[in-house]
Amino acid sequence: MSSEDTKKTLLFSPVKVGKLTLKNRVIISPMCQYSADRGLPNNWHTVHLGQYAIGGASLVFCEAAAVEERGRITHGDLGIWSSEHADALKPIVSFISSNGAVPGIQIAHAGRKASMQRPWFGNGPLNEADKARGEIPWDIVAPTAEPVNSESLMPHELSINEIVSVQEAFAAAAGYSDEAGFEVLELHSAHGYLSHTFLSPISNHRNDAYGGDLDGRMRFTLETVEKIRAIWPSHKPFFVRISAIDGIDNGWDLDDSIVLANEMKARGVDVVDCSSGGIAGVVTASREPIGLGFRLPFSERIREEADITTMTHGLILEAKQAEEILQSNQADLIGIAREVLFNPYWPRHAAYELGVDPEFNDWPEQYGWWLTRRESHLKKIGQR
Numbered sequence: 001m002s003s004e005d006t007k008k009t010l011l012f013s014p015v016k017v018g019k020l021t022l023k024n025r026v027i028i029s030p031m032c033q034y035s036a037d038r039g040l041p042n043n044w045h046t047v048h049l050g051q052y053a054i055g056g057a058s059l060v061f062c063e064a065a066a067v068e069e070r071g072r073i074t075h076g077d078l079g080i081w082s083s084e085h086a087d088a089l090k091p092i093v094s095f096i097s098s099n100g101a102v103p104g105i106q107i108a109h110a111g112r113k114a115s116m117q118r119p120w121f122g123n124g125p126l127n128e129a130d131k132a133r134g135e136i137p138w139d140i141v142a143p144t145a146e147p148v149n150s151e152s153l154m155p156h157e158l159s160i161n162e163i164v165s166v167q168e169a170f171a172a173a174a175g176y177s178d179e180a181g182f183e184v185l186e187l188h189s190a191h192g193y194l195s196h197t198f199l200s201p202i203s204n205h206r207n208d209a210y211g212g213d214l215d216g217r218m219r220f221t222l223e224t225v226e227k228i229r230a231i232w233p234s235h236k237p238f239f240v241r242i243s244a245i246d247g248i249d250n251g252w253d254l255d256d257s258i259v260l261a262n263e264m265k266a267r268g269v270d271v272v273d274c275s276s277g278g279i280a281g282v283v284t285a286s287r288e289p290i291g292l293g294f295r296l297p298f299s300e301r302i303r304e305e306a307d308i309t310t311m312t313h314g315l316i317l318e319a320k321q322a323e324e325i326l327q328s329n330q331a332d333l334i335g336i337a338r339e340v341l342f343n344p345y346w347p348r349h350a351a352y353e354l355g356v357d358p359e360f361n362d363w364p365e366q367y368g369w370w371l372t373r374r375e376s377h378l379k380k381i382g383q384r
C-alpha cells in the first residue's frame with residue numbers, strides 16, 4: 001500500500017500540550033479501580049493501565065489518587081501521599097512509557113464523598129455490613145458541614161488552618177507524582193469532590209474568605225493550583241478537570257467555568273478537562289441532558305472564551321465522532337473511559353477504521369507482524 005492510501009486525521013496527528021508533544025489525541029480518562037490496598041497499587045493496576053499503552057492511546061491517566069488518606073472515596077482508592085506510594089507506582093509508569101504512551105496521574109481529595117462503599121458493595125456510605133468486612137468508616141471533611149444528601153455522612157467543616165494543610169497535601173502529592181515519573185498531572189476539581197465543593201454555591205456556604213461570591217468560592221481551587229504549579233515541573237503539562245456545570249438550579253454554571261478557566265490559565269494550567277455534574281450525588285444524577293458527546297458545548301465555549309486547550313469525554317463512542325469533534329474545534333483532546341473498558345484497543349481500532357494505520361505498522365511488533373498476515377489471509381478468502 002502506498003503512503004497516499006493512508007489517511008491524515010486530526011485524531012492521529014501529534015498535538016503540543018504545554019511543552020509536551022502527544023503522538024495523537026486519544027487520552028485514557030482516569031478510572032478508579034477501587035482495588036488498591038492502603039492506597040498502594042498492585043498487578044491489577046499494572047495490567048489495567050498497561051493495556052491502554054499497548055492499545056495506542058497517547059496519554060494514559062492513572063485513576064484519581066488521593067492526596068491524603070481521608071481523601072479516598074473508598075478503602076480501595078489509590079493514594080499518592082508518600083514516597084512509598086510513588087515507589088509503588090514506578091513500575092506502572094515505566095511500563096506505560098516503554099510502550100509508547102505518556103503516563104499521567106490525577107490527584108484528588110474526595111471531601112464529603114469520602115468513606116464510601118466500593119461500587120460493587122453498594123456505592124453508599126460505609127455501614128455496619130462494611131465494618132463486618134473490616135472496612136471501617138472515617139471522618140470526612142468539606143467546605144461546610146453539610147452532607148451530599150440525607151443518606152450521606154455528615155462532614156466536618158474545614159478550618160482555615162486545615163484548608164492550608166489540605167492544599168499542602170495536594171502540593172506534596174504533585175511532588176510524589178513527579179518522583180514516580182509521571183509526565184502529566186491532573187487536579188480533580190469535578191464530580192462533587194473537595195475542590196468542586198468549594199466552587200459550587202450548592203455545597204459552599206462559608207462566610208469567610210473561602211466562600212461567598214465567585215472569587216471566594218474559587219479561592220481554594222486557585223490557591224491549590226498555584227501551590228501545585230510551584231512544585232510540578234514547569235515543562236510538565238498540568239490539567240484540571242472541572243464540572244463545567246452542576247446541572248441543578250442555582251448551581252455552578254458555564255459562565256463561572258469560563259471565569260475559572262481564565263484564572264487557571266493565568267496560573268499555569270495547560271488544559272481544562274471538561275466534565276460535569278456530581279455535586280448532589282453520583283455524576284449520573286445530574287439533570288443535564290445526556291446524549292452522545294453531551295459535554296461538547298462546555299468544552300467548545302471554554303476553549304473559545306478562555307483560549308485554552310480543552311479535553312472532553314462522555315459518550316464519545318466512535319472514531320468518526322471523535323474526528324468530527326476535533327475538526328469542528330469543539331475540543332483538542334478526546335477522553336475515552338468506558339469504551340476502553342469494552343475494548344482496550346479502541347485507539348488502534350480507530351486508527352484502522354479511519355485508514356490511518358491499515359497495515360498495523362504502529363502496533364507493537366509482537367502483534368503487528370501477525371495482524372498483517374491475518375489481513376492478507378482474509379483478503380485471499382474474500383473477507384476484506
Ligand SMILES: Cc1cc2nc3c(=O)[nH]c(=O)nc-3n(C[C@H](O)[C@H](O)[C@H](O)COP(=O)(O)O)c2cc1C
Pocket residue numbers: 029030031032033063064106188190191241275313314315316335336337338339
Ligand atoms: C470505572 C470508572 C471509574 C472512573 N473514575 C474516575 C476517576 O478516577 N476520576 C475522574 O475524574 N473520573 C472518573 N470516571 C469518569 C471517566 O473518567 C469519564 O469522565 C466518564 O466515564 C465519561 O466518559 P465515557 O463516556 O468515555 O465513559 C470514571 C469512570 C468509570 C467508568
